[in-house]
Amino acid sequence: MSVARIAGLIVALTGFCGATDVFASGETAPKRVVSMNVCTDQLAMLVAGEGQLHSVSNLAADPGISVLADEAGRYVVNHGMGEEVFLMGPDLVLAGTFTAQPAVEMLRRLGFRVEQFPPESTFEGIRDSIRRMGQLLGRQERAEELVAELEAGLDDLLREPVANLSVAVYSANSYTSGEGSLSHAVIEAAGLTNITDKLGIAGVQRIPLEQLVLADPDIVVLGEQHYEKPALAQENFQHPAFRAIASGDRLVRIPDRYWICGAPFTLEAARMLRQAAGEVAEQ
Amino acid sequence: MSEQARYAAVLLALAVLTLSLFIASLTTGPAEAGFRQSLAALFVDEGDLMSLVMREIRLPRAVLGLMIGATLGLSGAVLQGYLRNPLAEPGLLGISASASLGAVLAIYTGLSATFALGLPLAALAGAVIAVLLVRAMAGERGGTLTIILAGVAISAFAGAMTSLALNLSSNPFAALEIVFWMLGSLADRSMTHLWLSGPFMVAGWVMLAMLARPLDVLTLGADAASSIGIDMRRVQFLAITGTAASVGGATAVAGAIGFVGLVVPHLLRPLVGSVPSRLLPASALGGASVLLAADVLVRLIAPGRDLKLGVLTAIVGAPFFLWLIWRTRRQML
Numbered sequence: 001m002s003v004a005r006i007a008g009l010i011v012a013l014t015g016f017c018g019a020t021d022v023f024a025s026g027e028t029a030p031k032r033v034v035s036m037n038v039c040t041d042q043l044a045m046l047v048a049g050e051g052q053l054h055s056v057s058n059l060a061a062d063p064g065i066s067v068l069a070d071e072a073g074r075y076v077v078n079h080g081m082g083e084e085v086f087l088m089g090p091d092l093v094l095a096g097t098f099t100a101q102p103a104v105e106m107l108r109r110l111g112f113r114v115e116q117f118p119p120e121s122t123f124e125g126i127r128d129s130i131r132r133m134g135q136l137l138g139r140q141e142r143a144e145e146l147v148a149e150l151e152a153g154l155d156d157l158l159r160e161p162v163a164n165l166s167v168a169v170y171s172a173n174s175y176t177s178g179e180g181s182l183s184h185a186v187i188e189a190a191g192l193t194n195i196t197d198k199l200g201i202a203g204v205q206r207i208p209l210e211q212l213v214l215a216d217p218d219i220v221v222l223g224e225q226h227y228e229k230p231a232l233a234q235e236n237f238q239h240p241a242f243r244a245i246a247s248g249d250r251l252v253r254i255p256d257r258y259w260i261c262g263a264p265f266t267l268e269a270a271r272m273l274r275q276a277a278g279e280v281a282e283q
Numbered sequence: 284m285s286e287q288a289r290y291a292a293v294l295l296a297l298a299v300l301t302l303s304l305f306i307a308s309l310t311t312g313p314a315e316a317g318f319r320q321s322l323a324a325l326f327v328d329e330g331d332l333m334s335l336v337m338r339e340i341r342l343p344r345a346v347l348g349l350m351i352g353a354t355l356g357l358s359g360a361v362l363q364g365y366l367r368n369p370l371a372e373p374g375l376l377g378i379s380a381s382a383s384l385g386a387v388l389a390i391y392t393g394l395s396a397t398f399a400l401g402l403p404l405a406a407l408a409g410a411v412i413a414v415l416l417v418r419a420m421a422g423e424r425g426g427t428l429t430i431i432l433a434g435v436a437i438s439a440f441a442g443a444m445t446s447l448a449l450n451l452s453s454n455p456f457a458a459l460e461i462v463f464w465m466l467g468s469l470a471d472r473s474m475t476h477l478w479l480s481g482p483f484m485v486a487g488w489v490m491l492a493m494l495a496r497p498l499d500v501l502t503l504g505a506d507a508a509s510s511i512g513i514d515m516r517r518v519q520f521l522a523i524t525g526t527a528a529s530v531g532g533a534t535a536v537a538g539a540i541g542f543v544g545l546v547v548p549h550l551l552r553p554l555v556g557s558v559p560s561r562l563l564p565a566s567a568l569g570g571a572s573v574l575l576a577a578d579v580l581v582r583l584i585a586p587g588r589d590l591k592l593g594v595l596t597a598i599v600g601a602p603f604f605l606w607l608i609w610r611t612r613r614q615m616l
Contacts, residue, residue, distance in 0.1 A: 205587075211314055213314075214332050227453065227456075228453050229392070229452050229454045230454065231457045233454075233456030233459070233460065234456070239471060
């Protein structure tokens with residue numbers, strides 16, 4: 001007997017008919033949505049209507065990663081595991097393209113509708129994801145509202161010209177983010193220049209400390225640390241050479257949660273950066 | 284007299300080699316700057332960024348490479364003489380691994396953040412425990428095999444505890460750093476690390492250097508040595524504390540780097556003769572050369588990827604170790 005058949009049997013016996021609901025009733029909006037990824041969690045929380053979203057992942061409640069951590073308490077928690085999502089009997093499952101692939105495959109085999117969202121690296125991508133989420137949840141109007149807010153915010157950022165300063169993102173283990181990353185898109189949205197353009201670094205790559213020092217960025221962006229215990233990964237933030245080029249106003253902390261996921265609130269990261277640039281330029 | 288001159292020539296050659304590799308280490312790096320420009324920036328501070336790079340990034344790295352290499356070479360030579368065992372060295376005896384464990388406990392519990400000296404002291408404590416264990420296992424006339432087996436067991440245990448401590452840390456980056464503590468690296472070390480570990484290494488060197496003459500006498504056997512007035516307790520204290528302090532200090536900031544202490548004394552013994560007091564300074568210089576060369580190579584082979592030093596030292600050291608086992612097999616049986 002195939003897995004699908006066993007699943008069908010279980011569904012029939014236990015009365016979990018959520019999976020077949022969508023297909024039976026055509027294009028009606030899903031009523032019991034489960035999200036398995038912190039980014040789809042947050043998009044769904046922003047877009048979904050009352051009672052439509054049933055469960056979000058455990059990471060959605062982590063204030064270090066999730067902007068909507070406070071709201072996440074209103075939903076049932078899942079841990080991204082196929083079995084628990086199956087038992088929730090959702091009529092739509094939302095996942096990231098990097099979400100535990102075996103779990104996603106299993107849910108698909110069992111006949112659930114799983115929609116995957118790629119990680120965003122541009123503001124266009126964020127707009128598309130919001131609209132797609134709106135369509136999936138039957139909440140196109142709400143999605144258009146969010147897109148309009150985002151557009152207005154981006155326009156606001158570029159209305160007043162700011163001195164064209166150079167910015168470097170410096171993360172744990174000496175990683176920096178260049179073209180093709182969301183951080184790069186945020187820097188450009190703030191009207192600033194990423195040092196990686198000059199250094200020929202694309203995507204997320206290691207940057208040796210001495211190369212960073214010699215590139216002499218006007219602003220260095222650190223992710224906000226929310227770990228209780230130290231690790232060598234963050235040791236370079238204390239390096240005397242690093243502190244010599246990145247201290248005071250030139251060092252900007254932008255909490256990770258604003259740009260781990262591409263969402264309307266990613267605009268907040270660009271605003272913070274823009275404000276920091278204003279302060280540096282005044283000196 | 285000619286033997287004296289030969290010895291002086293070997294030392295001079297080693298010193299020149301060490302100095303050139305030290306300069307090579309200073310002028311190697313991802314920042315594209317010429318040889319002269321780099322050195323000029325080191326000596327003349329015009330407040331530019333190149334001076335910052337040379338003084339705060341390259342200089343501590345080169346000095347630490349020099350000191351840690353010297354520590355490993357010297358302690359390898361002392362351990363081989365003291366335990367009268369050709370396979371002895373801090374890495375193989377589990378001393379580096381235990382020092383790593385001490386450093387890991389100090390860093391990842393947050394102790395070293397509140398009390399900076401806690402880091403080298405914890406590494407030293409780990410090293411002392413390992414030396415004492417090996418010494419206890421070896422007994423009065425410990426065979427080659429006993430000592431090495433004790434070292435294998437201590438290494439494995441300390442390595443496992445290091446992995447456990449890092450895996451249990453609530454910081455998600457900690458688990459990835461197991462490789463640093465097992466293989467060692469000098470990437471982006473700072474003057475802070477140098478001030479923290481340097482005094483321990485120098486103190487260890489002084490103690491190990493005081494062993495030069497006793498080790499010479501010890502080649503006649505422990506009984507003969509005590510009969511002509513060598514205080515064996517003092518020798519033991521100096522060997523254990525000196526090794527622990529220098530290897531502990533080195534490991535606390537650069538992780539466990541294997542095989543340098545094994546290979547260097549063996550390579551130099553034919554050149555300086557089998558007199559321990561001559562082997563010690565030569566091994567210190569030789570160790571410094573080997574580690575500086577390895578640290579230059581990791582930057583040339585894989586720039587920007589932070590290749591670990593232990594990878595290179597093991598590529599050279601492990602086949603050498605096998606050859607050594609092959610050669611000493613008959614004596615061990």
